[in-house]
Amino acid sequence: MKKLAFSIILFSLFFISCVSNSAIDSKSMQALQELGVLYLDNGEYEMALYSFDRALAIDGNNSEVLYNKILTLLADKQFEKALELSENSFKAFPAHLRFLKTKASALIGLKKMDDAVNIYEYILQLDPGDYVLHASVMEFAYDNAFYTVAQKEAEFLMKRKEQEDRALTILAKLQGKESPAVLIQEYLSKLKTIEKQSPPPQQSESKTVDEPS
The missing domain is CATH 1.25.40 (Serine Threonine Protein Phosphatase 5, Tetratricopeptide repeat)
Incomplete structure (x- = not known):
C-alpha cells in the first residue's frame, strides 16, 4: 500500500x-x-x-x-535543530501552540526537564481547557520529581472534575496510603467492581390488556 x-x-x-x-x-x-x-x-x-x-x-x-x-x-533525535525550528515557527505562528509542544519535546530530548516543565505550564496558561494535557503534564511532572507542579495540576483537575482517575492516582502517590485520595480511589475501584459483577436488570414482560368489545 x-x-x-x-x-x-x-x-x-x-x-x-x-x-x-x-x-x-x-x-x-x-x-x-x-x-x-x-x-x-x-x-x-x-x-x-x-x-x-x-x-x-x-x-x-x-x-x-x-x-x-x-x-x-x-x-x-536532532533535538537542537527541532528546538530552534520550534522557536522560530512559534514566533511566526504564535496562535499555533503545537510549536510550543514540539519545543517541550525537544527540551525533553535534550534532558532539560526544568525548561520543558516551564514550557508546558506556559501552554496551559494559554489553553487552560486542555484537560488531557493538564493530566499528561501532571504525570510527567511526578515522574521527573516536580512534585509541586504535579500536586497543583492534580488539584486543578479535581476542582474541574476532569481526568479524575489520573489525578487521584497522582494525589495518592504524593500523599501516601492514608490520604483521602487513596480512600476515594479505593471506593471508586470497589464501586466499579460491583457494577461489573452485578447482573443487568431484567425487563419484565409486558402484558397486553384485552380491549373491551
Whole structure:
C-alpha cells in the first residue's frame, strides 16, 4: 500500500513538472508534503527532511510543512535543530501552540526537564481547557520529581472534575496510603467492581390488556 502511495505521489510530481510554472507551486508543494509524510511514517527521515525542505523552498511559511519537519527532526533525535525550528515557527505562528509542544519535546530530548516543565505550564496558561494535557503534564511532572507542579495540576483537575482517575492516582502517590485520595480511589475501584459483577436488570414482560368489545 505504501509503495503504491509513493508511486502515485512521484507520478504527480513528474506530471506537475510538465505543467506551466503558474500552476506548479501549490500542487507540487502538496505532493512534496505528502511524500515527506510517507517517508516520515516509514522511518526514512533523511528523505522526509529532503521532501519537506523542497516544499519549504516553495512556501517557507507553510505551518503544516514546518510542523512535519519538526516531527521528523524529533523522530531522528536532532533535538537542537527541532528546538530552534520550534522557536522560530512559534514566533511566526504564535496562535499555533503545537510549536510550543514540539519545543517541550525537544527540551525533553535534550534532558532539560526544568525548561520543558516551564514550557508546558506556559501552554496551559494559554489553553487552560486542555484537560488531557493538564493530566499528561501532571504525570510527567511526578515522574521527573516536580512534585509541586504535579500536586497543583492534580488539584486543578479535581476542582474541574476532569481526568479524575489520573489525578487521584497522582494525589495518592504524593500523599501516601492514608490520604483521602487513596480512600476515594479505593471506593471508586470497589464501586466499579460491583457494577461489573452485578447482573443487568431484567425487563419484565409486558402484558397486553384485552380491549373491551
